[in-house]
Amino acid sequence: MIITIILLLLTQMDQAFTMLVDLIENEFSRFSLFLSFLLINALAIVLSHYPIYTYYAANLNNSGNYTEWEVKHPIKFWPFKKFPVYVFTTKKGTNYKPDNWANYLRYLLGLLIHFVWIHFIISSFAPNLIFESFPLSTLKMIIYPLLIVPFLAYIFLKEKFSKYQSKQNDDGIPLSAETIQKNGVKLQTLYRRLGITYFVVAIISLFLLIITIYVANFSPGGFIVILLTSYAFMFNYVFFRLLRTRLNVVIKTLKSPLLLPIYIFIKLLMFLRRSENYLALFSFNFIISIAIIVYSSIASINGWDVYNGIPILLAFFYFYYFIIASLGKYFFVAKKLSLFNTRKFKIIFTVCGLLIVLVLVNKVFDVEVTTHQLDLVENSKYEISETQFLNSLVKKDTKTLFFIASHGGGLKANVWTLNVLNTLQKETQGKLLDNTIALSGASGGSLGLALYTGLFRMDSTDTATIQRKIDTLSHQNYTSIDLTFTFGLDTYRKIWPLNQKIGLRDRPYYKMRKYQNIIEGIRSTKLSTLSFRDYWNETYNKTGYFPSLIMNTSGIKGNRGILWSVKQNDFNSLFPFAENLADLSNNKTLPFYQAVSTTNRFPIFSPAAKIPGYGHYIDAGAIDNSGLLGCLDVHNYLLRETDITNDRTIAYIEIINSKSLYINFLVEKFKSENHIKHIDKNEFETYNIVDDIQAGLNLDKIPGYLS
Secondary structure (H helix, E strand, O other), X not given: OHHHHHHXXXXXXXXXXXXXXXXXXOHHHHHHHHHHHHHHHHHHHHHOOOHHHHHHHOOHHHOOOOEEEEEEOOOOOOOHHHOOEEEEEEOOOOOOOOOHHHHHHHHHHHHHHHHHHXXXXXXHHHHHXXXXXXXXXXXXXXXXXXXXXXXXXXXXXXXXXXXXXXXXXXXXXXXXXXXXXXXXXXXXHHHHHHHHHHHHHHHHHHHHHHHHHHOOOOOHHHHHHHHHHHHHHHHHHHHHHHHHHHHHHHHHHOOOHHHHHHHHHHHHHHHHHOHHHHHHHHHHHHHHHHHHHHHHHHHHHHOOOOOOHHHHHHHHHHHHHHHHHHHHHHHHHHHHHOOOOOHHHHHHHHHHHHHHHHHHHHHHHOOOOOOOEOOOEEOOOOOOEHHHHHHHHHOOOOOEEXXXXXXXXXXXXXXXXXXHHHHHHHHOOOHHHHOEEEEEEOHHHHHHHHHHHHHHHHHOOOHHHHHHHHHHHHOOOOHHHHHHHHOOXXXXXXXXOOOOOOOOOOHHHHHHHHHHHHHHOOOOOOOOOOEHHHHHHHHHHHHOOOOEEEEEEEEOOOOEEEEEOOEOOOHHHHOOOEEEOOOEHHHEEOEHHHHHHOOOOXXXXXXXXXXXXXXXXXXXXXXXXXXXXHHHHHHHHHHHHOOOOOOOEEEEEEEOOOHHHHHHHXXXXXXXXXXXXXXXXXXXXXXXHHHHHHHHHOHHHOHHHHO
């Protein structure tokens, strides 16, 4: 299950590919790259270890009475001596015979983590390598079959161990003393060869890891290096699994002075041969994962630099898996050793029960959750009225007025919108926005329009300064904040009493604060409480005019939420079948940045914003991902109620970053130039449910006919 989740998250999200690019290309992410390799190997070992307890607990193949348990204290000093580990030894005289295939499948789990990691690397590099004349398809045909080789090597060597250690043949007939002696010599030779090979593999892995961290970059050469490093660690895992419990035998075969480096290497690993020390290694990795999670949480809250998202994601997986697996093992051991009346068991059982009760409190008592609740502030008394705004349009000496709509698409749409707007401003000497009626967007496009409003408020028509800030905004790490809070504090704050106001905020709040601080050149720990209209009002007064700003959001009941920066005369005439979120009850409204955050909350990955008394709101793309609807509402209103559009050309500018639409444009252009009526489409066959999902997600096709 955990492997499926990792594969889904790492290979189905564009953000994940971007994280890998940053991991390799960004010199400040080198430590994050090291942590990623560390946690991949830690996950491989721990995932392949704990299923053995499930095997015994389920009494598969009558294995339930095969083990004897005892308590060990791997670390003798306080406070770690308070945390014992439980190790087992095999019981003599039982009828159970260990099943090698159960062992193979368990260790395959560890290799699958490496499979996923390598597949993720290939998927991340693939979109860029197709432009490098790189033989990627050929390489895939070589790489994927080779991923099975470490597993086959493990089976082959394990079977050899079983053969040389057995005292009878496959038919159950006892072997002769001479044959047993020969097999013993062969086994010693095999141990010696494997010890030497393991040393070579470990050295190669270390050497490649150093090159990957300090030399490799996002290039075909870097791609090969990181693949080789990952593949080497697969063999490193196989040899560790094969030899860990046999290190005391291996080291006895390394008596030659020429093998001294290998002898020292095996001697260093001897510490892990003992089960209690091996289990302590899991706990050490658990502490590392906690340290990563805690630092990332504190850094996100305080606005510090955060690790790359990949080690954060891996740390959370290790953290949760270790807790669940350790609890499962403990309850199994408690049954075996009759620990139900011990103080430790009572504490663990009570804590688990208490957590379940706290989770159920919300459902049973219908407790209000404030985790994702937005702040409310007083509505301004100095809003720019609809009449005042329309009069400013009447006075404009221009024959063309614009509406600008920006399409959704996450962070990329945000950055694309900012760059396009600033370029257009630069090319028109600042005249474009001065002749624009309204800005309306969805999701990332809406965020880009709002952020440009903030940039204009600070720097007016100074496009050079604005561009520097845009570059800074585009290089920030927002994904790590999302991951840290999604799997951490935002999840815990769904549980009572943490779901009440305790001084912490959710991930959209801290991301918006990051935007605010860069735009305004400050280091504030809080978001501005300036209302949505007051903020836009200051932008408007900067040069005497700024387009009206329409923020679109979607209610979870299917209703449409609108914040218009102008104080309208009749909201329903302007935006039919929509909720006015700029004028809340009791003369309240939303602060600017929190209002903007409501438009950019993609379902599943971002939480719905709660507006007290008005419900929950998610990404605007759930209703209209083009941003055009808000512009059309205002345009239709002007046609009905005013003569502003008379004798003037109304032009729409649609800002969109869509590969599929651009490809469609190129295809249509090619057909027109070559007088081709139709080009057959060669599509991959998929299941109906997949077709339905793809159709639902392809919201970026709306502008194709609206334009």
